[in-house]
Amino acid sequence: MNKLVWLRNDLRVVDNTALNQACAQCQNNESVIACFIATPMQWHEHHEAPIKIDFIHRRLNELRHHFAELNIPLIVKEVADFSQVPNSISEISTEHQVDHVFCNKQYLVNEEQRDFAVGHLLAEKSIKLSVFDDDCLIPPGHVLTKQGDPFKVFTPFRKAWLNIYRDQLDVLGINLAVQAKPTPLPNTINMDFNKHEIPVFNYPAFNYPPCSSIDWAVDDEAIHQRLLTFCYEKAANYHEDRDFPAIDGTSCLSPYLAIGALSLRQCFHVLMTEFPECLEQPESGAFSWFNELVWREFYRHLMVAFPKLCCERPFHEWTQFVQWRPDDAGLKAWQQGKTGFPIVDAAMRQLKATGWMHNRLRMIVASFLTKDLLIHWQAGEQWFMSHLIDGDLASNNGGWQWAASTGTDAQPYFRVFNPTTQGQRFDPKGEFIRKWVQELKDVPDKFIHTPHLWLGAHSVNYPKPIVDHKQARLLAIDVFKQANELGKQSSL
Incomplete structure (x- = not known):
């Protein structure tokens, strides 16, 4: 057998x-x-x-x-x-x-x-x-409060997660605790592949719309080298560079984690080998990346503890009362990168062209859709999944509900990202914007984040802002406040 x-x-x-x-x-x-x-x-x-x-x-x-x-x-x-x-x-x-x-x-x-x-x-x-259990370093159900309940907030989850992880380090030693399992030895029986109908040539394409992923290597050597290069050359400055999309400061390993071409243990092993003291240095770049990997675990643990998250339900029940706006024109402008807000448009065009988006930009565009346009977070979640090469339900859902203030440990509804100041802070000279929004390549630095103030005297085919952020922010806060009150009344 x-x-x-x-x-x-x-x-x-x-x-x-x-x-x-x-x-x-x-x-x-x-x-x-x-x-x-x-x-x-x-x-x-x-x-x-x-x-x-x-x-x-x-x-x-x-x-x-x-x-x-x-x-x-x-x-x-x-x-x-x-x-x-x-x-x-x-x-x-x-x-x-x-x-x-x-x-x-x-x-x-x-x-x-x-x-x-x-x-x-x-x-x-x-x-x-x-x-x-293979996808998480610590399996879901094993990181619980003292009362035996799942954590609903990330920081105490991370603390408990780290305690379990440190116990493994103490018992097994740093290398064994994060040691990736080796490749098994070859089968002792030299099987006749023809007998098992193994194709001689490549597997035929699946019955699915075509879209090339050729820019992403799939061989083990290239994948492992990408991990090594990040840990050896970029991880130390990750906390300083990670938020600036014009800087190649992130790992870009999420696609490989999403399909399991790379395991979380492999990532931890290389990181801990290069930065063995990083757990005691919470301000370091290595710890910042470690922290992001633990966020990935957190979202998976939540999916197991709260299955409703798999079923298009918000984590906070009161947010069901949020009066989202049906805005097909606004949604289309957001999807196509034509909102008139350069950092939003550059990010959305990057997604459409490459299947990937910088993490800071994911937060900015998600906040813009759910707060500035008051469009349901599910529309954004589905658009991301249908375009991301690293699409992952747990992480994608967690990120969208965080931005929409409907999820666990989410951005408070009264804190709304200003897309203009976000662009000014994280792409100050507009390098990233000019790469993806070619219409703005000749706009002076002074106006790159507010091109409508400059375009009045120049002929450039770029839209004016589709919404007034100040007014949209106040409206969003009011809508969420009303939903919160309705939620309190319904629970009485």
Whole structure:
């Protein structure tokens, strides 16, 4: 009998818990097989970006060679949606005489329902399913308050998370606590790949709208080098450079974490090896990046503790009373980068052109949509998911609800980003703006953040601001204040 590794958002052979477990439990005369099940209709329902699916497709073609080096065939099949996955896994298991399926846990509601259905069908055929915690350094449900409840605010969560993490460091030592699992040894049996119908050439493209991700490398060497380069050359100044989009100061590793081409343990291991004292230096750049990785964990823990977050519900119930505005014209202007606010427009054009956006800009454009335009955060969340190469429900939902003041530990509703002053602060000379808003390339520095004051005497095809920020801010605060009062009344 053979073992099957079912890949999902863990597209790697290095530090893959399910793969390591399958290989470890493989006895003499047994082999390991890997599979990936594409689900285009499900991706469409979840607003997955075409550039991300192309990224996954290219990564699978790269991964095929890494698995081949381990004498493990990688089978890629396509079905419509999650409802058809159980039969597909069952058919692969039957065809290849599998008695045990291994996979790494996904924490979202639809994915958990899919896994339950798979496990139920496999059990009917006496096939075992083992699911492992692999996506988080500390699994959801293990970081709790003294009362045994999940944390709702990041700072105390981080404190408790760090206490658990430090305990691991004390017991195991710094390297073992964050040690990425090695690549397993090759299968002892040299499998006949033709027997298992492994394609000789690249896997055919999935039935999904095309969008090239070619600017993002998918080979292990390039991915690992990007991690090393960031930790060795940029992490020390991360806290100073991270908010300035014209500076290449962020890691740009989020796409690799999103599809599991890189694990969180690999990131922690390199960071802690280079900066072993960073946990005791909260003002350092290394700790600032460490902090961002813990935010990623926090949002995943929240998804497990509060499943409503997977179901388009706000964390704070009172925000259901917010009177969002139906504004198709405003939404379209925001999507196309034609709001008349240069930093917003540059960010939105960067997203559309590259599938990625700088984190500071994500906060600025999200605040603009939800506060200046009073458009529902779900419209922004879906637009981001449908364009981001690093689209991730937990992080994307968490970020949008933070900006919209509807989520846990969110930006207070009475604090509203001023897009003009944000631009002046984080892109003072307009370098980033000029790169993405070509119409403004000749605008003097003095007017780059308020080009409408200069354009009155010059002919440039750039829109005037679609909203008066001062008035929009006051309106947003009033709308949220009224919603808060209604929420208090409804709870009486």
